[in-house]
Amino acid sequence: MTDTDDAARHAAKMAKKKTARDKIMATKTDQKGLVVVHTGKGKGKSTAAFGMIFRCIAHEMPCAVVQFIKGGMSTGERDLILAKFSDACQFHTMGEGFTWETQDKSRDMEMAAAAWEKAKELIRDPANKMVLLDEINIALRYDYLDINEVVKFLLEEKPEMTHVVLTGRNAKEELIEAADLVTEMELIKHPFRSGIKAQIGVEF
Numbered sequence: 001m002t003d004t005d006d007a008a009r010h011a012a013k014m015a016k017k018k019t020a021r022d023k024i025m026a027t028k029t030d031q032k033g034l035v036v037v038h039t040g041k042g043k044g045k046s047t048a049a050f051g052m053i054f055r056c057i058a059h060e061m062p063c064a065v066v067q068f069i070k071g072g073m074s075t076g077e078r079d080l081i082l083a084k085f086s087d088a089c090q091f092h093t094m095g096e097g098f099t100w101e102t103q104d105k106s107r108d109m110e111m112a113a114a115a116w117e118k119a120k121e122l123i124r125d126p127a128n129k130m131v132l133l134d135e136i137n138i139a140l141r142y143d144y145l146d147i148n149e150v151v152k153f154l155l156e157e158k159p160e161m162t163h164v165v166l167t168g169r170n171a172k173e174e175l176i177e178a179a180d181l182v183t184e185m186e187l188i189k190h191p192f193r194s195g196i197k198a199q200i201g202v203e204f
Contacts, residue, residue, distance in 0.1 A: 033162040034180040035154050039137060039171035042185030043203075049132050049165045050077045057081075057088045061129040064090040064122040068115045068168075069108075069135040075204040090128075092118050095135070105142075112144035123158055130163040137168025140175065151178045 036052075038045040056063040065081070081089050094115030095108075115136075122131045139145050151174050158164060166175065176182050198204060 031161070032180070033158060033160055033164070035158070035178060036163065036165040037137075037171050037175060037179045037182045038165065038167045038185065039169055039176075039182070040185035040187070041169055042187040043190065044185045045167040045169070046077075046134050048183070048185075049134065049167050052130065052163075052165060053077075053081075053089060053132055056130045057085050060088065062088060062127050063130040063132070064128050065092065065132045065134060066115050066119045066122065066136075067091075067093040067095060067134045068112055068139045069095040073204065076201065090122065092122075094118060108139075108142075109144045112139040115139070116145055116150070120153060120157075123153075123162060123164055126159050126162070128162060130165065132165045133167070135168045136166050137171045137175070139168075140172055141168070141170045147172045147174050151175060154178060 036049075038049055050065075053063055053065060065078075067078075078091055078093065081091050092115070095111055116139075119131065119133050119136075122128055136145070136150075140147050140150065154164060155178055166179075171182070192198070
């Protein structure tokens with residue numbers, strides 16, 4: 001087979017694929033605000049969610065972030081948003097650190113409840129096109145928040161065109177069932193297991 005024959009076969013195959021793809025895409029006409037869940041043991045849950053936030057900023061779509069659990073530690077995403085994009089994205093760090101660091105369940109529950117109240121306020125505001133609830137799955141896993149209340153709010157009170165992104169490992173089945181888009185990050189290999197600590201620019 002000559003290079004010309006191979007190129008022609010490839011072009012014909014891609015043309016056939018494009019026709020089929022276009023036919024499928026023509027049926028996808030609806031729009032809605034999505035409930036998006038990033039979960040799993042692998043790295044990248046918050047990273048992917050912040051990628052979506054930065055897309056919103058780039059498209060001049062007002063958005064907001066509420067960080068559950070995570071404390072006052074400086075992160076690249078937060079520092080950049082607060083320094084350059086605070087007019088486009090509200091940023092609220094409501095936690096005081098991971099549960100094994102705070103070691104105070106009642107205080108953690110108070111902070112989670114406060115974060116959820118702020119989250120509801122931001123989601124109810126139709127000006128916000130996307131709200132990221134970073135690490136809320138951890139608060140739900142430890143029952144600091146009522147999963148049924150969270151799901152009921154997302155299904156019944158979230159404005160129709162508002163996207164809500166929820167991150168954290170061990171997402172509860174009730175949330176997965178209610179979500180429109182769920183991605184599980186699978187851990188295959190991580191440098192932490194080889195004694196490498198979290199590094200600036202990669203983890204934060």
